[in-house]
Amino acid sequence: MTTTVPETLATTRTGSPGRRRGVRRPAGLPWILPALLFSAGLLYYCIGYTGYISTLDWDGAAPIQQQVGAENFVRMVQDPVFWGALRNTAIFFVVTFSVQVALGIVFASLLHSRLWFKTFYKVLIFIPVVLATATAAPVFRQIYAPDGALNELLGAVGLAGLQQTWLANGAFALAIVITVQIWHSTGVVFVLYYAAIGQIEPEVVEAARIDGAGDLRILVSIVWPGVRGTTIAIAILSAIGSLKTFDVPFLITSGGPSYATEFLGTMIYRVSVAFSDVGYGAALSVVLLLLALVAAIIINVGGRRGER
């Protein structure tokens, strides 16, 4: 990327007098070691180990581990469940990202306006974030159950014909998983936009208003470009979050019916734990990790280029 020029600059810089950094800073390596050894150490050890296991045919417990090379990866490419999980992840990402960005910006702009009881609304939007999916899952299963709140509501308003066994239908099940995720994490997106919009100067908004811009115009022409950096950050968070998705589909649909809500996370769990096919699970993990890294890099680079 760069030439050797910065290096020569660096040498002249340290040599030059009058730099504020005349006093050399004390050595800091021991200070960063606990975090590095513990966190990076443990995580990279696990990643390396996963990479090794991904070349094995192993049930996770038996002393016999058979080397199979890239066979697990070949199997993955031929596995329709794997491609289904990727498709679900893509749909999940596109829908949760778009809906949450729209809701997040609208909530943040509304709560930056002069309205009543703002803290109360903020708390309500954010409570789902702090509740564990495991805690919230029973109520969602109850709402969408055949004799649950949703069917009851439909019956009460005279739409009994629309009643469904919601979680038994693949398309509805995926929609429900997406809805629960949106419910669960819109609060995070809102808080990030709330902070970002707080940094837009009120004078700019005032000036636009004097020039005759309405609420919608201000949202599109001032707020949206003003929070661009945050939107990119949210895109990364939500792409990685979509790849990581586990709790919601596991607890609400267990990946079913017939793999309609299978994600890479639930698939790895099912393959490794229920089927004791740890080698295949590790191969899936390696791919998941690579996808997460690539997603973060693409969005980061793409977002930066767009800024110019």
Added chain:
Amino acid sequence: MFETRRLRSRIGLQLLLSVLVLPFVFPLIAMVRGSLAGAGWGNYATVLSLPLLPGFFVNSALLSAAVIAIVLVCTLTAAFGFSKLHVPGKEIFFWMLLACLTLPGVVLLAPLFATITRIGAYNTLWAVILPVAALQVPFTVLLARNFVDGIPDALMESARVDGANVVRTFWHILLPLTRPIMAAVVVLVFINSWNEFLLPLLFLQTPDQQTVTLVPQFFVGMYNNDQTKVLAAAVLTGLPVVIAYVCLQRYFERGLAAGALK
């Protein structure tokens, strides 16, 4: 942000906000209502009278406390080192940590399982504490480093000129100044570790070792389909985090925002 000078537009926006918030509140109401259906408060009495229940809460509290302690020590020392001290090649180390932010917990499943059973930590809290803490550290280091970067170097230098060594500078200058970010880290880590589901599910097998996120499943097994008891248990496990959030709301939002805006 929006036009609120006329009362009519202000009421309109207030209505819009209320309608949009409704779907977020509805499941919460359904949860509390469901937990009171049938036997009413009796559901809570039944759940609370279970001798095993306090154990779940104690385990979650122990888990959270241990994770918070480990994460705080690693985070504060690392933030100080990365931000204010001389470390050759430190940006490489920093990016090594940041790359872990993309790491999904489920990827650790097989190696952790193999390692944990080998060292005999299976079905102990440590099997959950260590990986959960390791997964939190990259994000909290990012948060804390951004914060410490904002503390003027001159403060550290003047302490050194006055004869303080690095340890004293850390203890007497840096620590008192980092209280706001420490609070944010504590709240974030508390909620994440209290809510952790996958690792306890995998590594904690007996109810006396399990954490609160496994309570709903435990009750599904116990009460079969008595949803009211399951929901009452869910409300009870959710209460501590909601209370913690409502009380420490300011720190929580500030911490989250500080991390992502950089």
